[in-house]
Amino acid sequence: MTDLFSKFDPLIEQRRALLAGGVEDPFNLVMERVISPTVAVCNGRETILLGTYNYMGMTFDPDVIASGKQALDDYGSGTTGSRVLNGTYAGHKLCEEALKEFYGMDHAMVFSTGYQANLGIISTIAGKGDYIILDIDSHASIWDGCKMGDAEVVPFKHNDIEAMEKRLKRVPEGAGKLVVLEGVYSMLGDIAPLKEMIRIAKEHGAMVLVDEAHSMGFIGPNGRGVAEDQGCLADVDFVIGTFSKSVGTVGGFCVSNHPKFEIMRLVCRPYVFTASLPPSVVHTAATSIRKLMHAGNKRAHLWENSKTLHKGLRDKGFQLGTSEPQSAIIAVIMPDLKRGAAMWEALLHEGLYVNLARPPATPAGMTLLRCSLCAEHSADQVETIIGMFERAGKAVGII
């Protein structure tokens, strides 16, 4: 018998070797108690959270929590059904109304996760004979959406406008074209030159989908994302987003002005063949989205945090993913996985949680310590974080 698991042997061995060094397992952390959006007790220690994507700190917002509790009382713990059968409750419609208002768009469709939103929309709209032109550093959910559909998939070098244009030019005459971009790329925290890319995509007759998962709530005057910030949101055909970052719960969505968009509810399999989000989740999401419309002060404070941390770490001698802070993600580049894991553990012992990211999730085989800031981090916490990085970096020999 061939053991179907033998294909995982290299990864099993890599993990074994890493943990044999005595390092705490970076992929088995337990949050035992969560005190606030920025502090939790994990693995027995009180820890500052700097790797949660909880950009706007909505997880403990009193209005958000109250709406969730009320929904549990009013609608029960779950819908036990698909959106197209018994799974559409008042809360799902509230959520979609809030999204339409948030983005100023005609249609909104809520999925059970952000992953499913990309999976469903991409695999459904790009069919056999169509072409998907996408950035090579796209999120796994975008790649999986491509793999699930029947379109021809053509990647181009990360954020390379010319490489994108060359590929658009070579698509056979008459074929449907979908360009897939992200506002913020989550590994390095860099943003895309959306304005120029979307202009070129439109010139070549392509429809454009932009994943704004890491920018919603924070980037742009109204927190609509990088496309809003660059003044090109009106040219985006489909915006994909998530509730699991700035919104502070779980779920995904697509908003669009396409006049036929509603048909997606019948043809998009990851929407149809799964249970809808629980009532408490959609009510917390709807409340949070509405509050995010008026969160200008929090956005300003989050930018301050991002700038302070970026400058602080750079001044201490760390190598960062971007030369300037472009989002609420600051990626600290590690020399290799071994020292990256050691640094991750040293930070945890200091009382700081960040994400350890490694290949294949990262570009160019890099090991990263990815920091995501929160609007609820105080200026003092950010200074504390910089001090923790300095001590851990010196202990591990990275700076």
Next chain:
Amino acid sequence: MDRAATAEKIAELIEPFNKKGIAITEATTFAGDLEWDSLTVMDFVAAIEDDFDIIISMNQQAEIETYGQLIDAVTKLQG
């Protein structure tokens, strides 16, 4: 461009990517013999695409395992 001319051009293009100087035959595999990672594959595919002014989609790349198959595919894609 016929197969022979295409093969000649690809041999030229692969040179800078064949850092280990492996002797390449039509049976050489990219993943196994050349041990290319995904970034190298992307850069090499882009070089071929740009030179021949073609698209080799991921779907087509999945069918190309050997150097000989690549020459066949590029010959065909030029139409």
